[in-house]
C-alpha cells in the first residue's frame with residue numbers, strides 16, 4: 001500500500017539555516033522538513049535566496065549558522081563530494097556540462113566519479129569490467145532522458161532543454177536518494193516544459209527519489225509539487241500544498257502578485 005506523502009518520515013531536516021554575505025542575509029533562519037518521496041518546490045522572486053539555500057544543502061556554501069541533517073546524519077559542514085556520497089545530487093541553474101565532451105562521455109564521467117576511478121579514467125577507460133558497467137549505465141540514463149540516439153554528439157551542440165536533460169542524467173549517474181534540480185525548465189520550449197512534469201514524476205518513481213526543485217515557471221511548480229516552500233528576502237514566508245500556498249496573501253503580495 002502506498003503511504004501518503006504527508007505521513008512519510010522526513011529525509012531532510014533544515015533547522016535555522018542562515019547565510020550572510022557581508023551585510024546581506026541571503027537565507028534567514030530557514031527551517032523545514034522534506035519528506036521521503038515527495039516532490040518539493042522552492043519558489044520566490046529573483047534574489048530571494050533559493051540558489052543559496054541549494055548551495056547550503058549541497059556543501060557548496062557553508063551556512064553562517066544552522067544545520068541540515070538527512071536521516072540523522074549532519075550534512076552541513078561536508079564537502080560537495082561527501083554530500084554527494086550521502087546520496088544528495090543536484091543540477092545547476094548555470095549548466096555545468098563538459099561542453100567539449102559527448103553526451104555519453106558526460107554521463108560516464110559522472111558515473112566514474114561515483115566509482116573509484118577519476119575524471120581521466122572516466123574519459124579514457126578504467127578497469128574493463130567496470131568500464132563496461134559504466135558504459136551500460138550511461139546508455140540507460142541517456143535512454144531515460146531521451147538522448148540515447150545522440151550519445152556521440154558534443155554537449156555544446158545540444159539545445160538548452162536537452163542540456164538540462166543531460167544534466168539530469170549526470171545527476172542520476174551518482175545514484176542519489178535526493179535530487180535537487182535548479183530551474184529544470186529554464187530554456188525549455190513549451191512542449192518540453194509540458195513533458196517535464198511527467199518526466200520528473202517518472203524519475204522519482206523509477207529511482208525511488210525525493211526531488212527538490214527551484215523553478216520560476218509557476219504553473220509547472222503548482223502542477224508537479226506535493227508541497228511548495230516560498231522564500232522572500234531570504235525568509236521562508238509560506239510552506240504547504242500548492243493550492244494553499246497559491247492562496248496565501250503573503251505569497252500573492254511577495255511573488256505571485258508580481259508575476
Ligand SMILES: Nc1ncnc2c1ncn2[C@@H]1O[C@H](COP(=O)(O)OP(=O)(O)OP(=O)(O)O)[C@@H](O)[C@H]1O
Nearest residue numbers: 021024026044045046047048049050051052053093
Ligand atoms: N557569493 C555571493 N556573494 C555575495 N552575495 C551573494 C552571493 N550569492 C548570492 N548572493 C546574494 O544573495 C541573495 C540571494 O541570491 P540567490 O542567488 O540565492 O537568489 P535566488 O532566489 O536563487 O535568485 P534567482 O531566482 O535570481 O536565481 C542575492 O541578493 C544575491 O545577490
